[in-house]
Amino acid sequence: MTKLNEIRDNEGSTKGRMRVGRGPGSGKGKTAGRGVKGQKSRSGVSLLGFEGGQMPLYMRMPKRGFNNPFALKFAEVNLWRLQDAIDAGKIDAKAEITGAVLKAAGVIRRELDGVRLLGEGELKSKVTLNVYSATAGAVKAVEAAGGTVTQKRPAKKPAA
Numbered sequence: 001m002t003k004l005n006e007i008r009d010n011e012g013s014t015k016g017r018m019r020v021g022r023g024p025g026s027g028k029g030k031t032a033g034r035g036v037k038g039q040k041s042r043s044g045v046s047l048l049g050f051e052g053g054q055m056p057l058y059m060r061m062p063k064r065g066f067n068n069p070f071a072l073k074f075a076e077v078n079l080w081r082l083q084d085a086i087d088a089g090k091i092d093a094k095a096e097i098t099g100a101v102l103k104a105a106g107v108i109r110r111e112l113d114g115v116r117l118l119g120e121g122e123l124k125s126k127v128t129l130n131v132y133s134a135t136a137g138a139v140k141a142v143e144a145a146g147g148t149v150t151q152k153r154p155a156k157k158p159a160a
Contacts, residue, residue, distance in 0.1 A: 080121025
């Protein structure tokens with residue numbers, strides 16, 4: 001039976017790294033196998049992706065998608081997270097719940113552009129929420145528990 005301290009690679013399967021620039025006797029002295037002169041013999045040169053002036057492959061390929069610079073980023077909160085915080089006593093269900101209250105309670109890390117309420121889980125407490133936006137299911141669940149949801153999201157403009 002082989003022991004863990006006896007396990008090792010097969011003979012000749014690994015090779016030590018070549019030490020370059022250590023004198024003529026080493027076989028890789030002076031220019032260290034880089035040849036003479038030219039850009040590639042210098043240090044700090046990266047030619048990855050350069051195709052001799054031809055348009056590089058990464059620039060020839062089509063770009064996909066669109067990254068909206070004006071998109072709002074929301075801190076998302078599910079109903080079950082809200083209920084857990086209320087049960088733990090971190091949030092007072094009788095007071096109005098805003099993004100600042102959720103942040104102070106540790107339910108969200110940062111407010112970003114606002115808080116979005118999602119409908120996963122169930123809410124047993126009667127709460128008053130003041131958020132940027134909420135899903136239809138989340139609003140229905142809060143109202144079923146006897147609470148209210150105030151949304152700051154601007155109304156959508158009618159299609160022309």
